[in-house]
Amino acid sequence: MTRRGVLAGALAGTAALALVGCQPSSGGAGSGGGKTTLTVAGQSDNLTQVFNPFLPNSAQALTYSSPGQSGFIYEPLVQINTVNIGHDLPWLAKAWRWSDGNKTLTLDLASGVKWSDGTPFSADDVVFTYTMLKSHPGMNLLGADFATVSAPTPQQVVFTFAVPSQQYFTNIVSCPIVSKHLWSKVKDPTTYPDKNPVGTGPFTLSTFSPQSFLLVRNEDYWQTKAQIHALRFVAYKDNVSMTNALVQGQADWGGTFIANAEKTFVSRSKHNHYWAPIAGTDGLIPNLERWPLSDLAVRKAINLGVDRKQVAAASNDVPATSITGLPMPAYTANIAPQYKGLNLEQDTAKAEQILKDAGYAKAGDGYYAKGGKRVEFSITFPSAYTEIAARCQVLVSQLKDIGIKLNIDTTTVTEINTLTAKGDFDSTMGYPVNSAPRAFSYYNDTINPNLYYPIGKATPTYQNIERFQNAEAAALFKEYPKATTDAQRQQILNGIEKIFVENLPWIPMFYWGSYSDWSTAKATGFPSPDDPYFSPIPNPVVALRLKPA
Structure with a gap:
């Protein structure tokens, strides 16, 4: 996954x-x-x-x-x-x-x-x-x-x-x-x-090695069989090596982020194409049971303190706009009336004021602290995911500017989902599930309190990894299935959006693409x-x- x-x-x-x-x-x-x-x-x-x-x-x-x-x-x-x-x-x-x-x-x-x-x-x-x-x-x-x-x-x-x-x-x-x-x-x-x-699929396994495996066309496939004969899947350790294979013509098809894709890849050949249709919203996913991100004031300060255009530009993504977190413009019809046209904006002065109002004071090192503890946390992600690394490097600088210290903590592709499922992280970027293309499913995957598991017990479906708890939200998620009309469903969604906006269970940064x-x-x-x-x-x-x- x-x-x-x-x-x-x-x-x-x-x-x-x-x-x-x-x-x-x-x-x-x-x-x-x-x-x-x-x-x-x-x-x-x-x-x-x-x-x-x-x-x-x-x-x-x-x-x-x-x-x-x-x-x-x-x-x-x-x-x-x-x-x-x-x-x-x-x-x-x-x-x-x-x-x-x-x-x-x-x-x-x-x-x-x-x-x-x-x-x-x-x-x-x-x-x-x-x-x-x-x-x-x-x-x-x-x-x-x-x-x-x-x-x-x-x-x-x-x-x-x-x-x-x-x-x-x-x-x-x-x-x-x-x-x-x-x-x-x-x-x-x-x-x-x-x-x-x-399987019943259009391809069957032919050969396997630790570097790659070959799927060949199922000649007796129940639908019209594929016109291409085979697909060879080769596993690369990171985006850079994958990009190199594509640029050098060793690979014909991929699903990887390419920095400056137009210049790096597309311009190299008339046959090369790159497309990342918007598929969802992502950003800073906090562990809500670990300080300082357990403090709403800190999350609000981060939300106001970041320049999303810079974060998104680091990985050729689109900066998130709607304060509801829903990808735009695909979900325009699902935005609650009070939030239509309300976008995420940077305001560093207000971000620092929120911290001061919450009892934080800036120490001599330039970082805010409270009760002798500095506002400091780490962000965990696989080192192989170079696009996340690029975004996080931008965040390190931006959060330092508002007095918050962010540390980079890398792991492997194999281990990241295990760590976040068990709650063994301060923050991360990138949810381990793909929300279905429905507004309710998007929130259900990310903030449904009924899917809460305590720290140390892995979430079996990788949902609500930030451990969000909210009684009102839990009730709304239970009520949604009982709705019988689109108007009733939207009314419940409006309530869920309000809770998201006011509680910031995670912080939208950019719209990611496939x-x-x-x-x-x-x-x-x-x-x-x-x-x-x-x-x-x-x-x-x-x-x-x-x-x-």
Whole structure:
């Protein structure tokens, strides 16, 4: 599971993986016979032959761009569209409908689907997968919650819920589906490596090494099969090495941040393209149970003291504007009336005054202190995420200007989510989940107090990692599912936005994009600003639309 805001990978910022290869395949573009192999650059510091889709740090996780945009091997019921919002794609489920006051979800499955070993796919596989996730909550990375799941017919699945749950649709339908005939024989699915995965997806595993693995086209795929022959996934240690591979033409497709992309990458070849469609908001994520960020006055001072244009410019992102934290302009219709047009602004004088009014005094070293303790904290992130490092270096300087000391604390890609899930951090940047493209889901992932876990106990779905607690907010999150009209839902959202604005459970800094880089030298058909049909980061929806050049 990667961190949103730095996805090039799993659950939206720098995707943990990309299709890339060290050498073009022997059947490269122009060789005929549909043998085009694309190389994609991805990021991992621990590539092992683990394709269990429910384990966050695995080779399989590298093939997942984000929830609902997955399925090179294991496919979801629906592909969630995070670019053309609301235009989700039927996949293993061809149709769906809610009933019983949004407490029952019925899905009609696609016909003719087969597992890559030739076994027919059916509703029993879906029921088995979700029952397994319910029995092993630690595997339920998307937090899909339901009361029962059943298969009235081989082509139909029915979920029931204790409360109205339409707002969780994207989480529910995005889980990768595994086969009952194979996984039912697994003794412990929480540790099962699944070295030779059998899925329903458009690609199958061919070869694996500690440096890369090759997925080849599923010749018996149930939908129209891919026109490209193979994808080679190569794991790079950081953004710099990934960028170098792309710039040098060793990689054809990636999902990585590139500094000054127009000059560094795009201008190098007429085939090179870079696009980062806005996918969400990110910023400084505090641990609300550690001082000084537990003090609202300190968070307010930071909120006023930073220049978001400089922070965003450090990583070619867009500065956040709305004080509600919602990405703009996509969520304009969801902004509460009192907050429309109210934007985040820098005011360093007011920031320092807030600290003084709260009893802080500036010491001789230039930093504010209270009770003998300096206002000082660290920010933890993977050293491999160079775009986060660039932003944080800007923050170090800006916070020093208002008398707050920020220290850089780097870790590994493998360890970051473990640390933040357990609350073992002062602050971080980049949430480890990708909020679904819905306003409620955005807040639910980040500040729902009902998802609170005490320090030391890991949040199983990586939500509310800052440990926000607020009784009024908890009640609103429980009330939202009961709303029956759009007006009622918006009224509840208005209340949640008010709590966010007044309590600053985390501090919005910039709008992050799904960083995407590709070359059309070997294949065409990628999404673009002119044809934004889906997210351009490595995913099977795009792979199935690519055509050999």
